[in-house]
Amino acid sequence: MIKEQNHRILVVEDEESMRAFLEICLTRQGYEVELAGSGTDALDRFSSDGPELDLIVTDLTMPGCSGIEVLRAARRLPSKPSVIMVTAFATTNTAVEAMKLGAYDYLVKPFKTDEFVLVVARALHERALRTENRELKSQLLGIQRLDRLVAKSKKMQRIFDLIRKVAPTRTNILISGESGTGKELVARALHTESDRADSPFLAVNCGAIPSQLIESELFGHVKGAFTGAHADSPGLFRSSQNGTLFLDEIGELDTSVQVKLLRVLQERTVRPVGSSATFEVQCRVVAATNRDLDADIASGTFRRDLFFRLNVVRIELPPLRERPDDIPVLATRFFRLYNEEQGGRLQRITPQGFRRLLAYDYPGNVRELENLIERAVTLCSEHEITEEYFPGGPPPGAAPDNPQKIALALPREGLDIDQELARVERDLIHAALEASEGSRKKTAELLGISLRSLRYRIQKLGMEDSPRAPDR
Numbered sequence: 412m413i414k415e416q417n418h419r420i421l422v423v424e425d426e427e428s429m430r431a432f433l434e435i436c437l438t439r440q441g442y443e444v445e446l447a448g449s450g451t452d453a454l455d456r457f458s459s460d461g462p463e464l465d466l467i468v469t470d471l472t473m474p475g476c477s478g479i480e481v482l483r484a485a486r487r488l489p490s491k492p493s494v495i496m497v498t499a500f501a502t503t504n505t506a507v508e509a510m511k512l513g514a515y516d517y518l519v520k521p522f523k524t525d526e527f528v529l530v531v532a533r534a535l536h537e538r539a540l541r542t543e544n545r546e547l548k549s550q551l552l553g554i555q556r557l558d559r560l561v562a563k564s565k566k567m568q569r570i571f572d573l574i575r576k577v578a579p580t581r582t583n584i585l586i587s588g589e590s591g592t593g594k595e596l597v598a599r600a601l602h603t604e605s606d607r608a609d610s611p612f613l614a615v616n617c618g619a620i621p622s623q624l625i626e627s628e629l630f631g632h633v634k635g636a637f638t639g640a641h642a643d644s645p646g647l648f649r650s651s652q653n654g655t656l657f658l659d660e661i662g663e664l665d666t667s668v669q670v671k672l673l674r675v676l677q678e679r680t681v682r683p684v685g686s687s688a689t690f691e692v693q694c695r696v697v698a699a700t701n702r703d704l705d706a707d708i709a710s711g712t713f714r715r716d717l718f719f720r721l722n723v724v725r726i727e728l729p730p731l732r733e734r735p736d737d738i739p740v741l742a743t744r745f746f747r748l749y750n751e752e753q754g755g756r757l758q759r760i761t762p763q764g765f766r767r768l769l770a771y772d773y774p775g776n777v778r779e780l781e782n783l784i785e786r787a788v789t790l791c792s793e794h795e796i797t798e799e800y801f802p803g804g805p806p807p808g809a810a811p812d813n814p815q816k817i818a819l820a821l822p823r824e825g826l827d828i829d830q831e832l833a834r835v836e837r838d839l840i841h842a843a844l845e846a847s848e849g850s851r852k853k854t855a856e857l858l859g860i861s862l863r864s865l866r867y868r869i870q871k872l873g874m875e876d877s878p879r880a881p882d883r
Protein backbone atom coordinates (compact mmCIF):
# COMPACT_ATOMS: atom_id res chain seq x y z
CA MET A 412 0.00 0.00 0.00
CA ILE A 413 2.97 2.28 0.47
CA LYS A 414 3.47 4.41 -2.57
CA GLU A 415 6.92 4.16 -4.11
CA GLN A 416 7.58 7.52 -5.65
CA ASN A 417 10.65 9.57 -6.26
CA HIS A 418 11.68 10.69 -2.80
CA ARG A 419 13.00 14.21 -2.39
CA ILE A 420 15.88 14.70 0.03
CA LEU A 421 17.53 17.89 1.24
CA VAL A 422 21.19 17.67 2.27
CA VAL A 423 22.33 20.42 4.64
CA GLU A 424 26.11 20.45 5.03
CA ASP A 425 28.58 23.31 5.16
CA GLU A 426 31.61 21.24 4.16
CA GLU A 427 31.73 21.05 0.40
CA SER A 428 33.41 17.67 -0.04
CA MET A 429 31.03 16.01 2.39
CA ARG A 430 28.06 17.61 0.67
CA ALA A 431 29.25 16.27 -2.69
CA PHE A 432 29.77 12.81 -1.22
CA LEU A 433 26.26 12.67 0.24
CA GLU A 434 24.81 13.95 -3.01
CA ILE A 435 26.50 11.23 -5.03
CA CYS A 436 25.38 8.48 -2.63
CA LEU A 437 21.78 9.62 -2.79
CA THR A 438 21.47 10.37 -6.51
CA ARG A 439 22.89 6.92 -7.23
CA GLN A 440 19.95 5.46 -5.34
CA GLY A 441 17.56 7.38 -7.59
CA TYR A 442 16.51 10.00 -5.07
CA GLU A 443 15.85 13.63 -6.00
CA VAL A 444 18.50 15.60 -4.12
CA GLU A 445 18.59 19.25 -3.12
CA LEU A 446 21.60 20.88 -1.46
CA ALA A 447 21.95 23.60 1.16
CA GLY A 448 25.34 24.95 2.22
CA SER A 449 24.19 26.26 5.60
CA GLY A 450 21.37 26.04 8.11
CA THR A 451 20.12 29.42 7.00
CA ASP A 452 19.90 28.22 3.39
CA ALA A 453 17.86 25.27 4.60
CA LEU A 454 15.41 27.55 6.46
CA ASP A 455 15.06 29.66 3.31
CA ARG A 456 14.22 26.51 1.38
CA PHE A 457 11.55 25.62 3.96
CA SER A 458 9.78 28.93 3.52
CA SER A 459 9.93 28.73 -0.28
CA ASP A 460 7.21 27.15 -2.39
CA GLY A 461 9.38 24.23 -3.55
CA PRO A 462 8.11 20.65 -3.78
CA GLU A 463 7.52 18.69 -0.56
CA LEU A 464 10.56 17.22 1.14
CA ASP A 465 10.49 13.63 2.37
CA LEU A 466 13.77 13.62 4.22
CA ILE A 467 16.43 15.99 5.47
CA VAL A 468 20.01 14.96 6.10
CA THR A 469 21.69 17.66 8.12
CA ASP A 470 25.08 18.23 9.66
CA LEU A 471 24.82 18.98 13.35
CA THR A 472 27.54 21.58 13.86
CA MET A 473 27.52 24.37 11.33
CA PRO A 474 28.47 28.00 11.80
CA GLY A 475 25.46 30.24 12.39
CA CYS A 476 22.33 28.14 12.28
CA SER A 477 22.90 24.63 13.72
CA GLY A 478 21.43 21.29 12.73
CA ILE A 479 19.19 21.43 15.80
CA GLU A 480 17.59 24.60 14.49
CA VAL A 481 17.13 22.97 11.10
CA LEU A 482 15.46 20.05 12.88
CA ARG A 483 13.10 22.29 14.84
CA ALA A 484 12.07 24.14 11.69
CA ALA A 485 11.66 20.89 9.75
CA ARG A 486 9.27 19.54 12.37
CA ARG A 487 6.93 22.41 11.62
CA LEU A 488 6.75 21.65 7.89
CA PRO A 489 3.39 20.31 6.76
CA SER A 490 4.99 17.42 4.88
CA LYS A 491 6.59 16.18 8.12
CA PRO A 492 9.92 15.10 6.62
CA SER A 493 12.12 12.72 8.59
CA VAL A 494 15.45 14.12 9.74
CA ILE A 495 18.81 12.37 9.96
CA MET A 496 21.65 14.05 11.84
CA VAL A 497 25.24 13.73 10.74
CA THR A 498 27.73 14.36 13.51
CA ALA A 499 31.36 14.19 14.51
CA PHE A 500 32.15 11.79 17.34
CA ALA A 501 32.71 14.65 19.78
CA THR A 502 29.14 15.87 19.47
CA THR A 503 27.38 12.52 19.85
CA ASN A 504 25.64 13.71 23.02
CA THR A 505 23.96 16.52 21.16
CA ALA A 506 22.94 14.04 18.48
CA VAL A 507 21.20 11.98 21.14
CA GLU A 508 19.44 15.16 22.25
CA ALA A 509 18.38 15.65 18.63
CA MET A 510 16.72 12.22 18.70
CA LYS A 511 14.67 13.40 21.65
CA LEU A 512 13.60 16.39 19.60
CA GLY A 513 12.30 14.07 16.91
CA ALA A 514 15.24 13.25 14.64
CA TYR A 515 14.88 9.79 13.12
CA ASP A 516 18.51 8.75 13.60
CA TYR A 517 22.07 10.02 13.63
CA LEU A 518 25.26 8.96 11.92
CA VAL A 519 28.72 9.48 13.35
CA LYS A 520 31.42 10.57 10.88
CA PRO A 521 33.18 8.84 9.25
CA PHE A 522 30.55 6.36 8.08
CA LYS A 523 30.39 3.93 5.20
CA THR A 524 28.24 4.52 2.13
CA ASP A 525 26.24 1.34 2.79
CA GLU A 526 25.48 2.40 6.31
CA PHE A 527 24.26 5.80 5.13
CA VAL A 528 22.10 4.40 2.34
CA LEU A 529 20.50 1.94 4.71
CA VAL A 530 19.58 4.56 7.31
CA VAL A 531 18.09 6.75 4.58
CA ALA A 532 15.98 3.90 3.22
CA ARG A 533 14.73 3.04 6.70
CA ALA A 534 13.86 6.65 7.49
CA LEU A 535 11.86 6.95 4.27
CA HIS A 536 10.08 3.69 4.94
CA GLU A 537 9.23 4.76 8.47
CA ARG A 538 7.85 8.05 7.21
CA ALA A 539 5.68 6.32 4.62
CA LEU A 540 4.28 4.09 7.37
CA ARG A 541 3.65 7.11 9.54
CA THR A 542 1.71 8.88 6.77
CA GLU A 543 -0.27 5.76 5.95
CA ASN A 544 -1.06 5.26 9.59
CA ARG A 545 -2.34 8.79 9.91
CA GLU A 546 -4.53 8.39 6.84
CA LEU A 547 -5.95 5.09 8.06
CA LYS A 548 -6.63 6.58 11.44
CA SER A 549 -8.63 9.45 10.03
CA GLN A 550 -10.56 7.02 7.83
CA LEU A 551 -11.30 4.95 10.88
CA LEU A 552 -12.46 7.93 12.89
CA GLY A 553 -14.60 9.14 9.99
CA ILE A 554 -12.63 12.35 9.65
CA GLN A 555 -12.75 13.82 6.18
CA ARG A 556 -10.37 16.28 4.66
CA LEU A 557 -10.84 18.51 1.68
CA ASP A 558 -7.91 20.78 0.99
CA ARG A 559 -7.50 22.58 4.35
CA LEU A 560 -11.01 21.78 5.54
CA VAL A 561 -11.51 19.07 8.12
CA ALA A 562 -14.83 17.79 9.36
CA LYS A 563 -16.65 14.79 10.72
CA SER A 564 -20.30 15.82 10.96
CA LYS A 565 -22.89 14.54 8.49
CA LYS A 566 -23.76 18.13 7.58
CA MET A 567 -20.20 18.92 6.54
CA GLN A 568 -19.77 15.60 4.71
CA ARG A 569 -22.73 16.56 2.56
CA ILE A 570 -21.08 19.89 1.88
CA PHE A 571 -17.81 18.17 0.95
CA ASP A 572 -19.74 16.00 -1.52
CA LEU A 573 -21.36 19.07 -3.01
CA ILE A 574 -17.99 20.84 -3.31
CA ARG A 575 -16.47 17.87 -5.13
CA LYS A 576 -19.46 17.71 -7.44
CA VAL A 577 -19.63 21.35 -8.46
CA ALA A 578 -15.91 22.22 -8.34
CA PRO A 579 -15.15 21.01 -11.89
CA THR A 580 -18.03 23.04 -13.40
CA ARG A 581 -18.07 26.73 -14.21
CA THR A 582 -21.33 27.50 -12.43
CA ASN A 583 -21.44 30.56 -10.19
CA ILE A 584 -21.56 29.67 -6.54
CA LEU A 585 -22.81 31.56 -3.53
CA ILE A 586 -21.48 30.56 -0.12
CA SER A 587 -23.43 31.77 2.88
CA GLY A 588 -22.91 31.30 6.58
CA GLU A 589 -22.18 33.14 9.79
CA SER A 590 -18.81 34.75 10.30
CA GLY A 591 -16.03 32.23 10.92
CA THR A 592 -17.83 29.18 9.50
CA GLY A 593 -15.17 28.59 6.83
CA LYS A 594 -16.55 30.33 3.75
CA GLU A 595 -13.15 31.35 2.47
CA LEU A 596 -11.75 27.84 2.95
CA VAL A 597 -14.69 26.43 0.98
CA ALA A 598 -14.02 28.91 -1.83
CA ARG A 599 -10.38 27.77 -1.89
CA ALA A 600 -11.39 24.11 -1.86
CA LEU A 601 -13.71 24.75 -4.84
CA HIS A 602 -10.65 26.09 -6.63
CA THR A 603 -8.17 23.34 -5.70
CA GLU A 604 -10.70 20.60 -6.52
CA SER A 605 -11.25 22.01 -10.01
CA ASP A 606 -9.16 21.77 -13.14
CA ARG A 607 -8.47 25.47 -12.62
CA ALA A 608 -6.19 24.68 -9.69
CA ASP A 609 -3.08 25.69 -11.64
CA SER A 610 -4.52 29.09 -12.53
CA PRO A 611 -4.83 31.92 -10.01
CA PHE A 612 -7.27 32.09 -7.11
CA LEU A 613 -7.90 35.76 -6.38
CA ALA A 614 -9.96 37.03 -3.49
CA VAL A 615 -11.42 40.47 -2.97
CA ASN A 616 -13.25 41.72 0.08
CA CYS A 617 -16.02 43.86 -1.39
CA GLY A 618 -16.62 45.51 1.97
CA ALA A 619 -13.03 46.65 2.42
CA ILE A 620 -12.57 48.65 -0.79
CA PRO A 621 -14.06 52.15 -1.13
CA SER A 622 -16.88 52.19 -3.66
CA GLN A 623 -15.08 54.63 -6.00
CA LEU A 624 -12.23 52.13 -6.32
CA ILE A 625 -14.01 48.82 -6.46
CA GLU A 626 -15.03 49.18 -10.08
CA SER A 627 -11.47 49.63 -11.33
CA GLU A 628 -10.29 46.95 -8.91
CA LEU A 629 -12.70 44.43 -10.43
CA PHE A 630 -12.84 45.46 -14.07
CA GLY A 631 -9.50 47.27 -14.50
CA HIS A 632 -8.81 50.71 -15.94
CA VAL A 633 -6.72 52.42 -18.58
CA LYS A 634 -3.98 54.89 -17.89
CA GLY A 635 -5.41 58.35 -17.15
CA ALA A 636 -8.97 57.11 -16.58
CA PHE A 637 -8.99 58.97 -13.26
CA THR A 638 -6.56 60.85 -11.04
CA GLY A 639 -3.96 58.38 -9.85
CA ALA A 640 -4.43 55.94 -12.75
CA HIS A 641 -0.78 56.10 -13.79
CA ALA A 642 -0.81 52.91 -15.80
CA ASP A 643 -3.22 50.39 -17.32
CA SER A 644 -4.56 47.80 -14.87
CA PRO A 645 -6.22 44.57 -15.98
CA GLY A 646 -8.50 44.26 -12.92
CA LEU A 647 -9.27 41.12 -10.95
CA PHE A 648 -11.63 39.53 -13.47
CA ARG A 649 -8.91 39.42 -16.09
CA SER A 650 -6.08 38.65 -13.66
CA SER A 651 -7.87 35.53 -12.47
CA GLN A 652 -8.18 34.34 -16.06
CA ASN A 653 -9.04 30.61 -16.17
CA GLY A 654 -8.88 30.56 -12.38
CA THR A 655 -11.30 31.53 -9.63
CA LEU A 656 -12.39 34.98 -8.51
CA PHE A 657 -13.68 35.02 -4.95
CA LEU A 658 -15.98 37.96 -4.19
CA ASP A 659 -16.11 38.01 -0.42
CA GLU A 660 -18.74 39.99 1.53
CA ILE A 661 -20.75 40.46 -1.67
CA GLY A 662 -23.60 41.98 0.35
CA GLU A 663 -21.46 45.07 0.98
CA LEU A 664 -21.31 46.00 -2.70
CA ASP A 665 -22.87 49.33 -3.70
CA THR A 666 -26.00 49.00 -5.85
CA SER A 667 -24.33 50.93 -8.68
CA VAL A 668 -21.51 48.37 -8.79
CA GLN A 669 -24.04 45.55 -8.47
CA VAL A 670 -25.53 46.58 -11.83
CA LYS A 671 -22.13 46.49 -13.50
CA LEU A 672 -21.23 43.17 -11.96
CA LEU A 673 -24.49 41.69 -13.17
CA ARG A 674 -23.70 42.82 -16.71
CA VAL A 675 -20.25 41.22 -16.56
CA LEU A 676 -21.72 37.95 -15.36
CA GLN A 677 -24.39 37.98 -18.07
CA GLU A 678 -22.20 38.97 -20.97
CA ARG A 679 -19.03 37.33 -19.74
CA THR A 680 -17.01 40.36 -20.84
CA VAL A 681 -15.45 43.24 -18.95
CA ARG A 682 -14.80 46.78 -20.05
CA PRO A 683 -12.04 48.49 -18.04
CA VAL A 684 -12.84 51.95 -16.65
CA GLY A 685 -12.03 54.59 -19.31
CA SER A 686 -11.70 52.02 -22.09
CA SER A 687 -13.91 51.28 -25.05
CA ALA A 688 -12.50 47.79 -25.55
CA THR A 689 -14.09 44.74 -23.95
CA PHE A 690 -12.37 41.55 -22.87
CA GLU A 691 -13.73 38.08 -22.47
CA VAL A 692 -13.96 36.76 -18.92
CA GLN A 693 -12.94 33.15 -18.35
CA CYS A 694 -12.83 32.91 -14.59
CA ARG A 695 -15.27 31.13 -12.31
CA VAL A 696 -16.97 33.39 -9.83
CA VAL A 697 -17.54 32.34 -6.23
CA ALA A 698 -19.23 34.84 -3.93
CA ALA A 699 -19.71 34.76 -0.17
CA THR A 700 -21.80 36.56 2.37
CA ASN A 701 -22.50 36.42 6.07
CA ARG A 702 -25.53 38.68 5.64
CA ASP A 703 -29.10 37.71 5.16
CA LEU A 704 -29.35 38.61 1.46
CA ASP A 705 -33.07 37.88 1.38
CA ALA A 706 -33.57 40.70 3.86
CA ASP A 707 -31.27 42.96 1.80
CA ILE A 708 -33.32 42.18 -1.31
CA ALA A 709 -36.53 42.97 0.54
CA SER A 710 -35.12 46.28 1.74
CA GLY A 711 -33.82 47.11 -1.72
CA THR A 712 -30.09 47.19 -0.92
CA PHE A 713 -29.29 44.05 -2.91
CA ARG A 714 -30.48 43.41 -6.44
CA ARG A 715 -32.64 40.37 -6.88
CA ASP A 716 -31.40 39.74 -10.46
CA LEU A 717 -27.76 39.71 -9.29
CA PHE A 718 -28.67 37.40 -6.45
CA PHE A 719 -30.14 34.88 -8.91
CA ARG A 720 -27.03 35.09 -11.10
CA LEU A 721 -24.72 34.36 -8.20
CA ASN A 722 -26.92 31.86 -6.42
CA VAL A 723 -26.93 29.21 -9.16
CA VAL A 724 -25.50 26.78 -6.62
CA ARG A 725 -25.75 27.64 -2.96
CA ILE A 726 -23.43 26.29 -0.29
CA GLU A 727 -24.81 27.07 3.13
CA LEU A 728 -22.36 26.55 5.95
CA PRO A 729 -24.02 25.63 9.23
CA PRO A 730 -22.83 27.37 12.40
CA LEU A 731 -20.46 25.29 14.52
CA ARG A 732 -23.00 24.88 17.34
CA GLU A 733 -25.22 22.95 14.90
CA ARG A 734 -22.49 20.40 14.15
CA PRO A 735 -20.90 19.51 17.50
CA ASP A 736 -19.30 16.40 15.95
CA ASP A 737 -16.80 18.72 14.29
CA ILE A 738 -15.68 20.37 17.54
CA PRO A 739 -13.25 17.65 18.77
CA VAL A 740 -11.85 17.10 15.29
CA LEU A 741 -11.22 20.78 14.73
CA ALA A 742 -9.91 21.30 18.26
CA THR A 743 -7.42 18.46 17.78
CA ARG A 744 -6.35 19.85 14.46
CA PHE A 745 -5.76 23.35 15.85
CA PHE A 746 -4.08 21.93 18.95
CA ARG A 747 -1.56 20.03 16.79
CA LEU A 748 -0.99 23.02 14.58
CA TYR A 749 -0.33 25.57 17.33
CA ASN A 750 1.43 23.18 19.65
CA GLU A 751 3.88 22.29 16.92
CA GLU A 752 4.30 25.90 15.96
CA GLN A 753 5.24 26.68 19.54
CA GLY A 754 7.75 23.88 19.94
CA GLY A 755 5.50 20.91 20.80
CA ARG A 756 5.64 21.29 24.61
CA LEU A 757 2.10 20.11 25.29
CA GLN A 758 0.82 16.55 25.34
CA ARG A 759 -2.91 16.93 25.02
CA ILE A 760 -6.18 18.63 25.85
CA THR A 761 -7.69 16.79 28.82
CA PRO A 762 -11.04 14.97 28.48
CA GLN A 763 -12.63 17.59 30.78
CA GLY A 764 -11.19 20.24 28.47
CA PHE A 765 -12.90 18.61 25.48
CA ARG A 766 -16.13 18.40 27.46
CA ARG A 767 -16.00 22.11 28.15
CA LEU A 768 -15.29 22.82 24.47
CA LEU A 769 -18.31 20.75 23.49
CA ALA A 770 -20.60 22.61 25.87
CA TYR A 771 -19.76 26.03 24.46
CA ASP A 772 -21.87 27.62 21.70
CA TYR A 773 -19.26 29.51 19.58
CA PRO A 774 -20.90 32.73 18.38
CA GLY A 775 -17.67 33.26 16.37
CA ASN A 776 -17.80 29.70 14.98
CA VAL A 777 -14.64 27.86 13.83
CA ARG A 778 -12.54 31.02 13.98
CA GLU A 779 -13.43 31.43 17.64
CA LEU A 780 -12.57 27.81 18.38
CA GLU A 781 -9.25 28.26 16.60
CA ASN A 782 -8.49 31.41 18.62
CA LEU A 783 -9.43 29.67 21.88
CA ILE A 784 -7.02 26.83 21.19
CA GLU A 785 -4.22 29.11 20.07
CA ARG A 786 -4.62 31.17 23.21
CA ALA A 787 -4.71 28.10 25.45
CA VAL A 788 -1.57 26.66 23.81
CA THR A 789 0.21 29.96 24.33
CA LEU A 790 -0.86 30.47 27.94
CA CYS A 791 -0.68 26.90 29.21
CA SER A 792 2.42 26.32 31.29
CA GLU A 793 1.65 22.74 32.34
CA HIS A 794 1.98 19.73 30.02
CA GLU A 795 -1.71 19.51 29.16
CA ILE A 796 -4.55 21.94 28.54
CA THR A 797 -7.22 21.70 31.21
CA GLU A 798 -10.79 23.00 31.10
CA GLU A 799 -9.85 26.22 32.94
CA TYR A 800 -8.42 27.58 29.71
CA PHE A 801 -11.81 27.44 28.00
CA PRO A 802 -14.94 29.55 28.49
CA GLY A 803 -18.08 28.36 30.24
CA GLY A 804 -16.66 27.37 33.63
CA PRO A 805 -17.48 28.73 37.08
CA PRO A 806 -16.76 32.43 37.57
CA PRO A 807 -13.17 33.21 38.47
CA GLY A 808 -12.42 32.79 42.16
CA ALA A 809 -15.07 30.13 42.82
CA ALA A 810 -13.63 26.83 43.98
CA PRO A 811 -14.37 24.42 41.11
CA ASP A 812 -15.90 21.64 43.21
CA ASN A 813 -17.48 23.82 45.85
CA PRO A 814 -19.55 26.43 44.10
CA GLN A 815 -21.61 27.14 47.20
CA LYS A 816 -19.09 28.11 49.78
CA ILE A 817 -20.35 27.98 53.33
CA ALA A 818 -19.80 31.33 54.96
CA LEU A 819 -17.82 30.93 58.16
CA ALA A 820 -16.48 33.61 60.43
CA LEU A 821 -14.11 33.20 63.32
CA PRO A 822 -15.40 35.09 66.39
CA ARG A 823 -12.81 37.30 68.08
CA GLU A 824 -13.08 35.29 71.32
CA GLY A 825 -12.46 32.01 69.47
CA LEU A 826 -14.68 28.91 69.37
CA ASP A 827 -14.88 25.17 70.03
CA ILE A 828 -14.15 23.73 66.60
CA ASP A 829 -15.75 20.31 67.25
CA GLN A 830 -18.93 21.90 68.46
CA GLU A 831 -18.95 24.30 65.53
CA LEU A 832 -18.37 21.51 62.96
CA ALA A 833 -21.17 19.49 64.54
CA ARG A 834 -23.45 22.49 64.14
CA VAL A 835 -22.51 22.89 60.48
CA GLU A 836 -23.06 19.17 59.91
CA ARG A 837 -26.44 19.28 61.62
CA ASP A 838 -27.53 22.33 59.57
CA LEU A 839 -26.48 20.71 56.32
CA ILE A 840 -28.22 17.42 57.08
CA HIS A 841 -31.29 19.33 58.10
CA ALA A 842 -31.27 21.35 54.89
CA ALA A 843 -30.75 18.21 52.81
CA LEU A 844 -33.60 16.40 54.60
CA GLU A 845 -35.87 19.31 53.87
CA ALA A 846 -34.81 19.50 50.25
CA SER A 847 -35.52 15.76 49.85
CA GLU A 848 -38.83 16.05 51.67
CA GLY A 849 -37.62 13.66 54.34
CA SER A 850 -36.31 10.96 52.00
CA ARG A 851 -33.13 9.67 53.63
CA LYS A 852 -32.02 8.01 50.46
CA LYS A 853 -32.11 11.29 48.57
CA THR A 854 -30.59 13.14 51.53
CA ALA A 855 -27.61 10.77 51.55
CA GLU A 856 -27.19 11.29 47.80
CA LEU A 857 -27.31 15.04 48.17
CA LEU A 858 -24.62 14.93 50.82
CA GLY A 859 -22.47 12.45 48.92
CA ILE A 860 -22.48 9.85 51.71
CA SER A 861 -23.94 6.37 52.10
CA LEU A 862 -27.32 5.78 53.71
CA ARG A 863 -25.54 3.99 56.50
CA SER A 864 -23.27 6.94 57.17
CA LEU A 865 -26.25 9.29 57.17
CA ARG A 866 -28.05 7.15 59.74
CA TYR A 867 -24.94 7.09 61.92
CA ARG A 868 -24.51 10.87 61.78
CA ILE A 869 -28.18 11.56 62.56
CA GLN A 870 -27.87 9.37 65.63
CA LYS A 871 -24.54 10.85 66.69
CA LEU A 872 -25.82 14.41 66.34
CA GLY A 873 -28.94 13.60 68.34
CA MET A 874 -31.21 14.60 65.48
CA GLU A 875 -33.49 11.57 65.87
CA ASP A 876 -36.13 13.01 68.17
CA SER A 877 -39.07 11.63 66.21
CA PRO A 878 -39.68 7.92 65.66
CA ARG A 879 -37.29 6.69 62.99
CA ALA A 880 -38.45 7.68 59.57
CA PRO A 881 -38.39 4.86 57.04
CA ASP A 882 -35.38 4.89 54.71
CA ARG A 883 -37.30 5.88 51.62
Ligand SMILES: Nc1ncnc2c1ncn2[C@@H]1O[C@H](COP(=O)(O)OP(=O)(O)OP(=O)(O)O)[C@@H](O)[C@H]1O
Pocket residue numbers: 559560561562588589590591592593594595596597701741777778781
Ligand atom coordinates in the same frame (compact mmCIF):
# COMPACT_ATOMS: atom_id res chain seq x y z
N1 LIG B 1 -13.73 22.98 8.48
C1 LIG B 1 -12.62 23.66 8.80
N2 LIG B 1 -11.46 23.00 8.94
C2 LIG B 1 -10.34 23.67 9.31
N3 LIG B 1 -10.27 24.97 9.54
C3 LIG B 1 -11.40 25.69 9.41
C4 LIG B 1 -12.63 25.07 9.03
N4 LIG B 1 -13.57 26.02 8.98
C5 LIG B 1 -12.97 27.18 9.31
N5 LIG B 1 -11.66 27.00 9.57
C6 LIG B 1 -10.71 28.04 10.01
O1 LIG B 1 -11.46 29.01 10.72
C7 LIG B 1 -11.05 30.32 10.36
C8 LIG B 1 -12.21 31.08 9.73
O2 LIG B 1 -12.52 30.53 8.46
P1 LIG B 1 -12.89 31.46 7.20
O3 LIG B 1 -12.01 32.64 7.15
O4 LIG B 1 -12.96 30.58 6.00
O5 LIG B 1 -14.36 31.89 7.67
P2 LIG B 1 -15.38 32.87 6.97
O6 LIG B 1 -16.67 32.13 6.95
O7 LIG B 1 -14.83 33.34 5.68
O8 LIG B 1 -15.49 34.05 8.04
P3 LIG B 1 -15.87 35.61 7.78
O9 LIG B 1 -17.33 35.64 7.41
O10 LIG B 1 -15.65 36.22 9.13
O11 LIG B 1 -14.98 36.11 6.73
C9 LIG B 1 -9.88 30.18 9.43
O12 LIG B 1 -8.68 30.28 10.14
C10 LIG B 1 -10.03 28.78 8.86
O13 LIG B 1 -8.78 28.25 8.56
Ligand SMILES: [Mg+2]
Pocket residue numbers: 594595659
Ligand atom coordinates in the same frame (compact mmCIF):
# COMPACT_ATOMS: atom_id res chain seq x y z
MG1 LIG C 1 -14.20 35.26 5.10
